[in-house]
Amino acid sequence: MATETLTRTDTRLSTFAFPNLTPFPDDVPTAPLLRLSLSKLRNEPEESNRLFSASKDLGFFYLDLKEDKLGEELLEEAKDLFALGPRLYELGRDELQKYDYKSQGSYMGYKGFGSAVVDEKGSLDRNEFYNIPKNDFLGISKTPFAHPQILHDHASLIKSYMNHSHSLVRLILAHLNTHLHLPPGTLQSLHRLDEISGDQVRIIKSPPQPASDLRTALGKHTDFGTITILFNQLGGLQILPPPSLVPAGQEPQWTYVKPLAGHCIVNLGDAMVKFTNGLLRSNIHRVVSPPGDQAKDTRYSLVYFARPEDDVVLKRLEGSDVIPELKDGEQAEAMTSKDWIKLQAMRLRKINADTNEEERKRLWEATGRGK
Ligand SMILES: O=C(O)CCC(=O)C(=O)O
Numbered sequence: 001m002a003t004e005t006l007t008r009t010d011t012r013l014s015t016f017a018f019p020n021l022t023p024f025p026d027d028v029p030t031a032p033l034l035r036l037s038l039s040k041l042r043n044e045p046e047e048s049n050r051l052f053s054a055s056k057d058l059g060f061f062y063l064d065l066k067e068d069k070l071g072e073e074l075l076e077e078a079k080d081l082f083a084l085g086p087r088l089y090e091l092g093r094d095e096l097q098k099y100d101y102k103s104q105g106s107y108m109g110y111k112g113f114g115s116a117v118v119d120e121k122g123s124l125d126r127n128e129f130y131n132i133p134k135n136d137f138l139g140i141s142k143t144p145f146a147h148p149q150i151l152h153d154h155a156s157l158i159k160s161y162m163n164h165s166h167s168l169v170r171l172i173l174a175h176l177n178t179h180l181h182l183p184p185g186t187l188q189s190l191h192r193l194d195e196i197s198g199d200q201v202r203i204i205k206s207p208p209q210p211a212s213d214l215r216t217a218l219g220k221h222t223d224f225g226t227i228t229i230l231f232n233q234l235g236g237l238q239i240l241p242p243p244s245l246v247p248a249g250q251e252p253q254w255t256y257v258k259p260l261a262g263h264c265i266v267n268l269g270d271a272m273v274k275f276t277n278g279l280l281r282s283n284i285h286r287v288v289s290p291p292g293d294q295a296k297d298t299r300y301s302l303v304y305f306a307r308p309e310d311d312v313v314l315k316r317l318e319g320s321d322v323i324p325e326l327k328d329g330e331q332a333e334a335m336t337s338k339d340w341i342k343l344q345a346m347r348l349r350k351i352n353a354d355t356n357e358e359e360r361k362r363l364w365e366a367t368g369r370g371k
């Protein structure tokens with residue numbers, strides 16, 4: 001009996017800790033994300049109120065996944081996908097480049113290292129990532145892309161992770177739907193698992209940077225979709241807090257989000273801002289070199305992006321007395337989710353080896369993301 005308990009405890013520890021990684025330094029300021037619990041969210045109305053507050057104030061929160069069946073399945077699968085990451089990138093950049101579908105107008109598949117603009121100076125990114133489309137892995141696409149064999153070898157893990165992430169997203173949407181006083185099921189009906197959308201799993205790799213030349217790995221942005229579920233093990237993610245959360249008289253400072261074992265980080269994307277006419281927040285964030293000694297480690301990061309179905313028009317939702325009205329004379333935008341995500345995902349990747357610095361600066365300027 002004692003042995004059985006010990007074994008079980010050991011397994012749990014290996015799931016919830018960050019083994020073999022340099023700890024996050026304790027002298028670095030960290031962002032004040034609310035810490036919510038999935039198991040409490042299911043039972044306690046106060047936890048649901050905190051979720052709504054976090055979605056309005058910062059648009060980012062931690063979600064403790066422990067002691068919940070869905071949560072623990074996600075933690076287990078996230079751990080397995082973190083183990084898959086290095087094996088995927090072992091294929092090498094030349095091999096992975098075959099799966100870059102930019103020339104076909106798609107952001108799915110591989111994005112090579114240093115192939116997107118990250119700031120107003122026209123600097124290039126310091127990461128590579130692979131976007132695994134839900135459409136392809138759940139068999140919804142009529143014309144799936146080719147993907148590396150190692151992803152197909154782990155298709156059941158990837159599918160299960162997509163299913164579970166999507167369930168978590170729909171649970172969060174159900175809470176938001178209630179607080180927004182929308183007709184029952186409104187948000188969920190725009191995010192059906194089996195419909196074509198830009199949903200994807202992203203596995204990111206950022207190698208250690210030269211200590212004398214630390215740069216932004218992933219440029220500042222808001223996420224374009226609905227809800228992002230993020231697993232971090234090393235620091236590097238930073239948010240710029242909104243003025244409402246900064247003490248009077250101080251300027252907002254980029255602040256690290258400390259990864260917490262057993263938790264995911266949840267953030268809201270632009271679609272939620274458009275659906276709620278600005279009531280909910282999609283906060284600006286970026287990825288830089290991890291803090292302190294963590295900078296020497298290779299950083300992997302795992303993301304699930306949930307986005308509205310392709311045909312959904314991103315505009316204020318009807319039927320709520322909580323969502324602010326459009327101002328007099330203000331026109332509702334009429335872009336579909338498909339067009340919005342594609343525009344945002346591709347605009348900083350419109351470069352090649354010949355694109356000079358001036359052109360890269362202009363591309364950044366055109367995004368309106370500022371300095
Ligand atoms: O790697 C991270 O922590 C964040 C990644 C991110 O913001 C993104 O891929 O949109």
Ligand SMILES: [Fe+2]
Pocket residue numbers: 221222223285
């Ligand atoms: Fe992001």
